[in-house]
Amino acid sequence: MNNSLKGLAVFVSFMCALVIAISCKEELAIKGNDANIASAEPTPIKVSTPEFKPNKDFNDYWYAGEAEITSYKLEQARYGEIRQGTAVMVFVTEDFLPEKQVKADNYSKDNVSILKLNATKNFNTGIYPYSIMQSTFFPVANNQHAIKVSASIQEWCGHAYTQLNNRDNFEVTTHSYFQSEADQNFNIEKAITENEIWTQLRINPNALPMGKTMMIPSLEFIRLRHIPFKAYEANTTLKGNVYTIYYPELNRRLNIKFNLEFPYEIYGWNETSPSGYGPNANLLTTRAEKLKTIKSAYWGKNSNADESLRETLKLK
Numbered sequence: 001m002n003n004s005l006k007g008l009a010v011f012v013s014f015m016c017a018l019v020i021a022i023s024c025k026e027e028l029a030i031k032g033n034d035a036n037i038a039s040a041e042p043t044p045i046k047v048s049t050p051e052f053k054p055n056k057d058f059n060d061y062w063y064a065g066e067a068e069i070t071s072y073k074l075e076q077a078r079y080g081e082i083r084q085g086t087a088v089m090v091f092v093t094e095d096f097l098p099e100k101q102v103k104a105d106n107y108s109k110d111n112v113s114i115l116k117l118n119a120t121k122n123f124n125t126g127i128y129p130y131s132i133m134q135s136t137f138f139p140v141a142n143n144q145h146a147i148k149v150s151a152s153i154q155e156w157c158g159h160a161y162t163q164l165n166n167r168d169n170f171e172v173t174t175h176s177y178f179q180s181e182a183d184q185n186f187n188i189e190k191a192i193t194e195n196e197i198w199t200q201l202r203i204n205p206n207a208l209p210m211g212k213t214m215m216i217p218s219l220e221f222i223r224l225r226h227i228p229f230k231a232y233e234a235n236t237t238l239k240g241n242v243y244t245i246y247y248p249e250l251n252r253r254l255n256i257k258f259n260l261e262f263p264y265e266i267y268g269w270n271e272t273s274p275s276g277y278g279p280n281a282n283l284l285t286t287r288a289e290k291l292k293t294i295k296s297a298y299w300g301k302n303s304n305a306d307e308s309l310r311e312t313l314k315l316k
Contacts, residue, residue, distance in 0.1 A: 052142035052203055061263050062115065062140075067092035067298055071291040071313040072268060076123045077284035078130070078224070080275045085123025085130075086315055087288050089266065090298070091202060092116055096137055101148045101165055113140045114147065115199045121220075128156035134220055138199035142207055146196035151219035162219045162229075164193070170216075172229055181226070191231035194218045194245065194254070201243065201256065202264050208243060209236050217247065225250075225273075241267075251283070265293065 054062075072087040095104040095111040104111045114137045121132040130153070137148040150163040158177030165171040169187040176182055192215045200208060209215075215234040216222075222229055227250070235246045245254045252273035259265045268289040274281035291314040301309060310316075 050143065052140060052207075054140065057262055058203075062091075062093045064295070065297055066295040068263075068293065068295055069298060069313065070266065070293040071315055072288040073291055074121060074123060075285075075287045076121060076130075077271075077273075077275055077286045078123070078125050080282070080284070082284065082286075083123040083125060083130075085121060086291075087122075088118075088120045088313070088315070089198075090116075090118040090120075091199070093140065094137075096139075096147060098147065101137070112147065114138055115140055115203060117195075117199050119198070125155070130155045132220055134195060134218065136193075136195045136199050138196050138203075140203060142200060142203050145190060146193055146199070149193055149195045149219060151223060153220070153223055160223055162223060164216075164219070166190070174229070176223075178226075186229075188216075188230060191216050194221075197243070197245070198256070198266070201258060201266070205238070205243070205258065205260075205264055208238060210238060211236060215245065215247075217250065217252070221252070221273075266290070 068089075068091045070089045072089070074085040074087040076083045076085050092115075094114055094116050095107060096102070096114040097104050098110070098112045117134075117136045117138070119134045119136075121130070123130050132151070132153050134151040135149070136146050138146045145166050146164075147166050148164065151161070153160045160174070160176040160178075160181070162172070162174045165173075170190055172184075172186055172188060174181060174184045192209055192213060194215055194217050197208065212233065212235055214231040215236075216229075216231045217227070221227075232247050232249050235248070237244045241258055241260050243256045243258070246252070250273065252271070254269065254271045256269045257267045259267065268287070270285050270287045272283055272285040275284040276282065292312060294309070294312060296309065298309075
């Protein structure tokens with residue numbers, strides 16, 4: 001190789017080394033800038049709620065082919081007065097279809113095991129009766145919101161029905177005899193539902209939401225008070241065996257009293273809120289106290305002879 005070619009080769013090698021060096025410095029500078037940005041604005045990490053794993057006690061109690069039925073003496077605030085009545089809570093596990101969101105007729109590995117709560121109230125307002133039922137279908141895995149919540153209210157003026165389905169959003173369907181609340185279908189963003197609190201408590205009270213959160217009030221309360229269907233700011237606390245939900249905007253407080261030992265039986269509750277409308281509405285408190293709890297496959301107890309079980313539950 002002649003001297004001119006050697007000189008050219010040296011020059012090319014030098015330029016390559018220079019380009020590589022500059023590139024490395026730029027890469028280091030970019031990494032340094034990225035590091036500074038990351039430390040200043042950390043990317044939030046999404047942590048999924050761990051799945052609840054039932055133990056033997058849970059399985060023996062909730063998967064024995066029976067429901068838990070508890071009756072309560074009820075003092076219900078309605079139309080500015082306290083009404084006497086009864087309430088019943090029926091807890092039972094079921095196989096649930098996640099897509100159709102109804103009870104499964106047959107077993108499948110794709111079914112979702114849920115703890116269902118049917119909560120009823122019966123009381124009179126003067127000459128006419130009220131009948132209220134709320135149903136909550138909450139996954140035993142305890143790692144998502146209720147799959148479905150529904151409520152129906154019947155009284156002599158008419159009846160109303162509300163259903164919430166948990167899909168991409170919360171899909172809400174309502175029917176009412178009131179013009180302003182007649183047939184509606186709409187979606188809202190997902191949030192904790194007050195209805196699911198009662199079932200979540202029975203699975204693991206330590207997993208209940210604590211502190212300030214956004215929560216959708218019970219479907220019963222939304223319907224009876226005719227408030228917008230949405231999540232409201234709520235302050236939640238657990239002190240001893242009492243779980244409290246307070247909605248500042250609604251001036252409403254709900255206290256749920258339960259046994260701290262499994263199966264976390266609910267002893268009763270009280271709910272204080274304005275009895276009327278406007279800033280001067282008096283506060284009244286609805287109360288419920290346990291009467292009796294039984295375990296029963298009640299769906300097969302439908303003969304006249306089985307009416308004695310209502311006496312056991314102290315239901316008229």
